[in-house]
Amino acid sequence: METSLVEGGLNVTLTIRLLMHGKEVGSIIGKKGESVKKMREESGARINISEGNCPERIITLAGPTTSIFKAFSMIIEKLEEDISTSMTNSTATSKPPVTMRLVVPASQCGSLIGKGGCKIKEIRESAGAQVQVAGDMLPNSTERAITIAGTPQSIIECVKQICVVMLESPPKGVTIPYRPKPSGSPVIFAGGQAYAVQGQHAIPQPDVSEGPSLTKLHQLAMQQGPFPIAHGNQGFQAGMDASAQTGSHELTIPNDLIGCIIGRQGAKINEIRQMSGAQIKIANPVEGSTDRQVTITGSHASISLAEYLINARLSSEATGLAAN
Structure with a gap:
């Protein structure tokens, strides 16, 4: 089956994005x-899995078509x-089909559906x-989900045919990829950029500087503040006016916890500086003191974002979850 794809001039580099539930991802x-x-070694495909702590995750497969389909299989x-396995402990008599969700740029869905649905009908039948192609785009993106259900063999065949259509009609315009968010993750607005907070990371959201979605993110960010900031005395007010003002703020951090803020060779502190856009200075240890002074300088929004990230780091260290 793969030979026909290769002969058809399709032995090119492909990228397939799959949307899965956390439990399924854990199993993979x-x-x-x-x-x-094992999948990476045997297929030769690049397999990337998006950040954890989300109900949904994206698995990206990239490489030549033969590698991709091997990994996909x-x-x-x-x-x-x-x-x-789940059937052995269940009383159900009929086996549910395997269900898979592909994430595809919305601009390519028209070609997949075809005139009056003729293409999708042809793919289903063969x-x-x-x-099923979703009618709506996935949140904060220009991508749609395509749900495929059936036997493993029919799903593989179906995805091959979808890939052929996608290679024949590339996406138009700019694609904003779907990034799954943790349930009810806070949205922060800092320096004109919206961030969704995932664990101890602030993930920049797609550029929404135009259109109604900006106000939506703005409102979300406004609802979220003020943040639960230790030592902090200012509530976080999201908005352009806050970004325009600059100031500085001091935090006191115990000596034994300063390492988790700095990270290996300063990697963590640099990451926090980069994400927040604030300047962060850590004072040298003072004799006889068990604390270190940390000074954060920048706009009110970037100070709040830096404080939030530092505190997220401290709380995860306290619960023993901080990754080095």
């Missing part, structure tokens, strides 16, 4: 990452195996899988 990663490591087999 496997214990200590063994399962995903292995993922499908793993999901099929999980369904079979592959023998159920295919």
Whole structure:
């Protein structure tokens, strides 16, 4: 089957994005990452998995078509195996189909559906899988989800046909990729950029400087403030007026915790500086003192964002979750 793809001049580099639930992703990663490591080695495809602590995650497969489909087949087999395992402890008599969600730029969905739905009908019939293209775009993106359900073989065949269509009609304009967010993650607005806070990371959101979504993010950010900031006495007010003013703020951090803020060779503190846009100075240790003085300088918004990130780092260190 793969030979026809190669002969058809499709042995090119492909990128497939899959949207999965956290539980499914855990199964694909496997214990200590063994399962995903095996998939990478055997298929030769690049397999990237988006940040954790979200109900949904994105798995990106990239590489030549043959590698991609090998990796994709292995993922499908793993999901099929999980369904079979869950069936052994279940009273259900009929086995549910494997369900897979692809994430595709909305500008390519028209070609996939075809005139009057003729293309999608043809794919459904020839592959023998159920295919549903979502009517709406995924939040904060220009991508749509395509849900495919069926037997592993019919899903693989279906995805191959979808890839052929996508290669024939590339996306138009700029694609804003979908980034899954943790349930109810706070949105921060700093320096004209919106950030969603995920764990101890502030993830810059797509540029929304035009259109109604800016006001929506603005409102969200306004609802979220003030932030629970230790030692901080100012509530976080999101908005352009806050970004325009500059000031400085001091934090006192215990000596034994300063390491988790600085990180290995200053990696963490640099990351916080970069994300927040604030200047952060850590004073040298003072004899007889168990604390260190940290001075944050910048706009009110960037100071608040820096404080939030520092505090997120401290609280995760306190619970023993901080990654070095």
